[in-house]
Amino acid sequence: MKFHIETWGCQMNDHDSEKLSGMLVREGHEAVGSVAEADLVLLNTCSIREKAVHKVHSQLGRLRELKAQRPLLIGVAGCLAQQEQEALFKQAPHVDFVLGTMALQQLPRLLEEAKAGRRVMDTAEYPDNHLFPPEVTQRRSTAKALVTIMEGCDHACTYCVVPTTRGPERSRPVADILDEVKLMVEQGFREVELLGQNVNSYAGGCSFAELIERVSEVDGLEWIRFTTSHPMNFTRELGRTLATNPKVAPFLHLPIQSGSNSVLKRMLRGYTVEEYLERLGYLGEARERFAISTDFIVGFPGETDEDFEGTMAVLEQVRFDASFSFIYSPRPGTPALRLSDDIPAQVKAQRLARLQKRQTELTLASHEKAVGKILEVRVESLTVTEQGHWLARTGRWENVHLTVGAGRTLPFGSLVRARITGAGPHFLRGELA
Numbered sequence: 275m276k277f278h279i280e281t282w283g284c285q286m287n288d289h290d291s292e293k294l295s296g297m298l299v300r301e302g303h304e305a306v307g308s309v310a311e312a313d314l315v316l317l318n319t320c321s322i323r324e325k326a327v328h329k330v331h332s333q334l335g336r337l338r339e340l341k342a343q344r345p346l347l348i349g350v351a352g353c354l355a356q357q358e359q360e361a362l363f364k365q366a367p368h369v370d371f372v373l374g375t376m377a378l379q380q381l382p383r384l385l386e387e388a389k390a391g392r393r394v395m396d397t398a399e400y401p402d403n404h405l406f407p408p409e410v411t412q413r414r415s416t417a418k419a420l421v422t423i424m425e426g427c428d429h430a431c432t433y434c435v436v437p438t439t440r441g442p443e444r445s446r447p448v449a450d451i452l453d454e455v456k457l458m459v460e461q462g463f464r465e466v467e468l469l470g471q472n473v474n475s476y477a478g479g480c481s482f483a484e485l486i487e488r489v490s491e492v493d494g495l496e497w498i499r500f501t502t503s504h505p506m507n508f509t510r511e512l513g514r515t516l517a518t519n520p521k522v523a524p525f526l527h528l529p530i531q532s533g534s535n536s537v538l539k540r541m542l543r544g545y546t547v548e549e550y551l552e553r554l555g556y557l558g559e560a561r562e563r564f565a566i567s568t569d570f571i572v573g574f575p576g577e578t579d580e581d582f583e584g585t586m587a588v589l590e591q592v593r594f595d596a597s598f599s600f601i602y603s604p605r606p607g608t609p610a611l612r613l614s615d616d617i618p619a620q621v622k623a624q625r626l627a628r629l630q631k632r633q634t635e636l637t638l639a640s641h642e643k644a645v646g647k648i649l650e651v652r653v654e655s656l657t658v659t660e661q662g663h664w665l666a667r668t669g670r671w672e673n674v675h676l677t678v679g680a681g682r683t684l685p686f687g688s689l690v691r692a693r694i695t696g697a698g699p700h701f702l703r704g705e706l707a
Contacts, residue, residue: 275303275347278312282329283320285501286440286469287352289411289420290378291318294351296412297381305412309340314347314385319354321435323603330354334366341368347388349373351381353439357606359397371395376403376425376441399441408454417654417667417687418465418499419458423451423485424478427471429504432542432609433571433602436471443471445478452488459494464687465523465652468500474507482507483515490521496689497523497652497669505530505553506544513556516564523669528554529569533588534581537574540613547588554592565640565670566592570599572629573622575613577602582625589632595640595670597633601626634699641672641697648707651676651692653684666692666704673701 277298281291294316295305306312315337320326330350337348350362351373358365362372370388373381374397387394406422413419424445427436455466466489476482482500489498498521505528516522528550532538535546545553557564570585589597601622604611651674655665659675664684666674676692678684696703 275313276306276311277303277314277316278306278309279316279318280309280333281318281352282326283318283322283353285420285467286422286425286471287318287320288414289422289469290352290375292411292413292420293378293406294318294381296410297379298385299412300410301382301385309337313345314349316349316351319350319352321352321354321357321439321605323600324605325603327354331365334369338366338368347371347385349381349384349388351375351378353435356397356439357435359395363393363395369393372397374398375439376400378403378406401444405446405450408457413461415656415686417463417652418467418497419455419461419463421451421454421458421466421468422446422470423468423473424470424476427504428475429472429506429544430542430609432540432613433574433605435605435608438607440471443475443477445476448479448485448488451478451485452492455489455492455495459492462687464495464689465497465499466495468498470500471502472504472507473500474503474509474512481509481511483509483512486512486515486519486522490519495521497521499523499525499671501527503528505550508553508556510556513553513558517557517560523671524560524564525567525669525671526557526564527567527569530588531569531571532574532577532581533585534577535584537577537581537584540576541571541574541610547584551588551592565595565672567596567598567671568592568594570597570629571602572599572626573617574602575610575615575617577617585629586632589629589636593636593640594633596637597629599626599629599633638697638699641699641702644668644672644694644702645697646694648691648693649674649704650689651704652689653686656686663703666690668702674704675701677703677705679706 349371356374371384372395376399377396380396426441426443651666663675666676691707692704693707694704
């Protein structure tokens, strides 16, 4: 069969799609670039926010019309599949199979049953699901390799569906992770991103800080990234490792969610603003060379004007280099649904706009500091863009539009030296040094 996978959500979902694609290729199926070419369309979904769910159901509506015109198998995987399960069949009767987040390796079996005309679902938890054979994964043409180190989350944030959709924390053994990283380097990758819903709580035979040190010993590896971190598990040991290990890319994403202690308490985040700031301090003098990004939820139930001013205050104090901010999105089955959500939608929108406007200014100011410097950047495009530049990225995760001389090519995935000549809020401009 010819198959097409569409992916929403986080890097973990991106990597899951690489795994799903690899399984299908191993079974003899062929990946194609569009729905129009496909006999099988697999939607790998996200349910962390209501907007992501709406996008999936909109696409399912379009696929229903297409399926009425020609034979087509439709599968739904990912967090929405795990969350809604049989309800998906009622909402979208044209779906042929539903595959949960903890049952990825059951895809070939479900596909065979769907091809036989049976509607099937598997959202069970398989203990070895996270022990996926890395050689099967069909990796995309990216400059870095995604490597899962753990799955699930044991925290109980009141707004979050991850413990439900991804299950409890399960860590891969250290040896398996090191073998995969070595394999990635042998295949030409020079950068890896270690993935988990909460990488800081990794417990596969050592601490997360120790894991980074051991991964950094792999010959040929240049940069190590990771996502996502929880402040509760960000230790002094980890801060020292990030500050002193030269292979750690100088970028840290550490979600704070709110600058109000009362809101953080209702969220059950488990830390105060003061404790969050203390953890950032674990980077020591290295804090100045690190880019720090974070997440904000605006309009959480009960958030007062004073609470929101606390968020703006912490934004000013830390001067985050980037942030991802969203209006609170009620999710099914979460404890936050029991809280009174009486903040007017207009107020939420105004708060978000103000936060994002200020963040854009701070990001621009951060980018402008790079102008005139010569930085190492990794080439992330295979060809020159229509605008006449190559795409690259700094260790601080800044996009660079790189001007190259006419007729010249750059080695995909390699580090080159770039002189930064300009800056905008979304990217840097540079030329080969």
